[in-house]
Amino acid sequence: MRLHLTDAQLVTPAGLLHGDLLCEDGVIAGILDVGSRVEADERYDAGGKLVLPGFIDPHVHSRDPGMTHKEDFEHSTRGALTGGVTSVLEMPNAIPPVDSAEVFAERRAQHERSAWTDFGLWGLALGEPNLDQIGPLFEAGAVAVKLFWGYALHRETRSLVYNLGDEPPENLLMPPPNGHVMNLFREVARHGGLLAAHCEDKDVLATSQEQLGHPIETYEDLLAARPAAAEATTIAIATEFAKATGCRFHVVHLASAAGLDAVRSARQRGVRLTAETCPQYLTLTDADYPRVGPVMKVYPPVREQGDQDALWAGVDEGAIVSLGSDHAPHTVEEKSRGFATQPAGAVGCETFGPVLVDALLRGKTTASRFAEVTATETAKLYGLYPRKGVIRPGSDADLVVIDPEARRTVRNEELIAKQPVSPWHGFELRGAPVATVLRGEVVVRDREIVAPRRGRFVAADHAGARAAAAR
Template sequence: MRLHIVNGQLVTPAGILDGDLLCTDGTITAILDRGAQVDADEVYDAAGKLVFPGFIDPHVHSRDPGLSHKEDFDHSTRGALVGGVTTVLEMPNAIPPVDSAEVFEQRRRQHEQSAWTDFGLWGLALGDANLDQIGPMFEAGAVAVKLFWGYALHRETRSLVYNLGDEKPENLLMPPPNGQVLQLFAEVAKHGGVLAAHCEDKDVLATSQESLGHPIETYEDLLAARPAVAEATTISIAAQFAKATGCRFHVVHLASEMGLDVVRTARRNGVAVSAETCPQYLTLTDADYPKVGPVMKVYPPVREQRDQDALWAGVNDGAILSLGSDHAPHTVEEKARGFETQPAGAVGCETFGPVLLDALARGKTTAMRLAEVASTQTAKFYGLYPRKGVIRPGSDADLVIVDPELRRTVRNEELIAKQPVSPWNGFELCGGPVATVLRGEVVVRDREIVGERRGRFVRADHSAGHADRLSA
């Protein structure tokens, strides 16, 4: 199969090139001068379009298995593909969680049956409870392991427990103490892998909620109950643990200026601490709550304009390495509840690309930088490069073709998600994907899936000699 993409502007590590692209049997084989004549099975005219490497969403909770009434891998990867994402990295906290090499292999086989995008898998870290499985999960190809630092888990299902009062103490698996967490850092470092964590200090949160003196009723209450210092505190501890052990530590869904300051300090001091942020933190603030409503509830919470400004600065100057959606659906009914009982999380993988492209159109970043944080650097960090994340000969022909002038309004009823409740419902976006190419085949045209399901598992390579791996 030979696909010839002509007349586009190619977003490459060498810059934005006016050229054509030849893809053969799923791989990019040549970047050609515009107008070059080649034999091809299909020609795609990308005149007036930007051609990005396919977006990689490293932070997806598909709820499958165990909570598949909220979402499943079929729906999440279909939505991702329509939004320009060609590879998703699936988080481990389904039921049962991916906390061993045995479950890792079970999950890989399961998701291979329903994947529309290529995919990688995270492992779950539980402290001493599965320390012996960290190495085997990396050997099985895990992109990283995640620690829900400070969160209790249900003892039987290993699902997250947000409100301890909702469960009997005997049903809870309490978060590992910091001594165990330090051992976890050392174990991950021994295998050359990545350890990531949800960073909010549980004691700061508990005291802040108690000091509030009443249930969370307003968005101001939510911010008071989950202050930015909770995020910064955990990142500070992680930076010391990373320095002591040599572990690569990654902050997922970074939400605050205060947290980013800690990341910057660690990086300046040569400590292998890196960060991801998400579209919700880059495009929404507390001022959007009257329009968006309770569906905006995520953890850590969306904060103030100064936090958003700081995060954009971090994206553009390199302090923030990667972007992820944190796609974490709940039912329509659950997201309609008030603050106190509504679970945190939002639908996001389908809008991941379009929301970021709208930010590009608004001048928040450049096409080159967007390609780095949404594709290339993500692939390098998670051990998928150079197979994924870049337009260059020899890499997989994963591409998203973007019309910078396209205008589309996000509507819940048009989303593919099983529970279509988006924080961006009603937002008009400028710039968006008009085609997605997965391994050399055009699989989406104008939001319509035209190819067959062909997603497959991608094994991470965290070996010490892996080329171009980012340390922080």
């Protein structure tokens, strides 16, 4: 199979190149001069549009299996593909969670039957209860292991408990104490893997909610009950653990200027600590709540304009190395509840690319940096580079074509998600992904899927990730 992509503005490690691209048997065979004459099975005329590496969404909760009334892997990856995502990294907290090599193998086989994108799998770190599974999870190809540092889990299902009052105490598996967490850091370091965590300190949260003195009723209450100090505190503790053990540590969904300061401090000290943020933190603020409504409730919460500005600065300076959607659907009914009982999380992998393209075209960052944080550096972080995340000969031909002149209004009724309720409903976006190429085949044109499902599992190469981090 040979694909000839013509007249493209290619975003490459060498900068923006106007050229053609030849893809053969799923990989990029060469970057050619515009108008090169080559034999091909298929041609796609990019018409001078921007062509980037296919987006990698490293933070997706497809709820599959166990909570498929909220979402499933078929819907999440199909929606992601239409928005320019060619690889998703699936989080481990379905039911049962991916807390062992045995479950990892089962989940891989299950998702291979329904994936529209290529995919990798996270493992779940529980602390002492599955410390012996950390090595086998990495050997099986896990991209990272995730610790829900401040969350309680249901003792039987290992699912997240968003509101402690929903379950009797005997049903709860409380977050591991920090001594056990440090043991986890040591074990991940011993296997050369990557540890990531939801960073909000449970004690800071508990005290803040007590001081609020009443149930959360307004968005101001939510911010008071979950202050930025909770995020910064956990990152500071993680910094010391990473420094002491040599563990690579990653902060997911960074949401605050205070948290970014803690990340900067760690990196300035030479600690192997990286961070991700999400479209919701880069495009929404507390001022959007009257327009967006309760669906905007996510953890950590979307904060103020100063936090958003700081996060964009973190993206451009390299303190934030990756962007992820944190796609975490709940039912429409659940997201319509009041703040006190509504679970946190929002639909996001389908709008991940379009919302970020809009930000790019509004001048929030450069095309080169955009490609790095949506693909190249994400691939390096999770052991997928150079197979994924870059336009260069020998890499997988995963591409997204962007039309800067397009306009699209996000509408819930047009989403593929099983529970179509987006924080960006009604937002008009500049630009749009107009074609997606997965391993050398055009699979999406103008948001319509035009090829059979062909997603496959991609195992992480952590030796390669460590080498990339060292560079």
